Amino acid sequence: MGRRQEKLDRAGRAAFVRYLIAGDVMATAAAKIGCSRQAVYKAMRRSRAFELRVIEARKSADDMVEASLYRRALAGEVIACIFWLKNRRPAEWRDRHDLTLGGEEGSTLIYRAALADGRPLSPESPALSGGPTP
Numbered sequence: 615m616g617r618r619q620e621k622l623d624r625a626g627r628a629a630f631v632r633y634l635i636a637g638d639v640m641a642t643a644a645a646k647i648g649c650s651r652q653a654v655y656k657a658m659r660r661s662r663a664f665e666l667r668v669i670e671a672r673k674s675a676d677d678m679v680e681a682s683l684y685r686r687a688l689a690g691e692v693i694a695c696i697f698w699l700k701n702r703r704p705a706e707w708r709d710r711h712d713l714t715l716g717g718e719e720g721s722t723l724i725y726r727a728a729l730a731d732g733r734p735l736s737p738e739s740p741a742l743s744g745g746p747t748p
Contacts, residue, residue, distance in 0.1 A: 619649045622657045627664050630654060634671035637678070 622630065626647045633643035644651045658665040686694035699707040715723065 620653050620656075622647070622649060622653060622664075627657065627661075627667070631667050631671045634668060635674050637675045 619626070626649065629647050630643050633646050634640075638646065640654060641651050644654045654668075658668055683694050683698055687698040696707075700709075717723070
């Protein structure tokens with residue numbers, strides 16, 4: 615294996631961008647043109663135009679994945695549907711919900727949970743005990 619180049623010429627930068635558009639990650643694209651990731655980042659700092667081409671190339675690859683995910687979600691693939699909804703509607707589909715509590719220290723906290731249809735959720739509820747939900 616030959617020594618890695620530390621500077622990117624015009625042809626190397628163009629090839630690097632093509633590899634990114636094709637879906638390669640930074641390290642793989644850099645290796646394919648015979649340089650290190652650090653050399654690529656250095657070239658990006660030296661050339662705003664190259665930096666912008668890299669950013670756009672990565673967005674292009676992301677757009678292709680997004681389009682593929684969308685097609686799979688429309689085809690009814692459940693995992694694709696979940697990913698799509700969690701990313702496009704995070705407020706409704708996220709797994710984690712943050713809760714901030716206030717009040718005086720030592721005061722009693724009363725928590726009431728409800729099912730999606732609004733019915734109260736009690737400790738004896740099948741949803742909490744692992745049984746079937748009503």
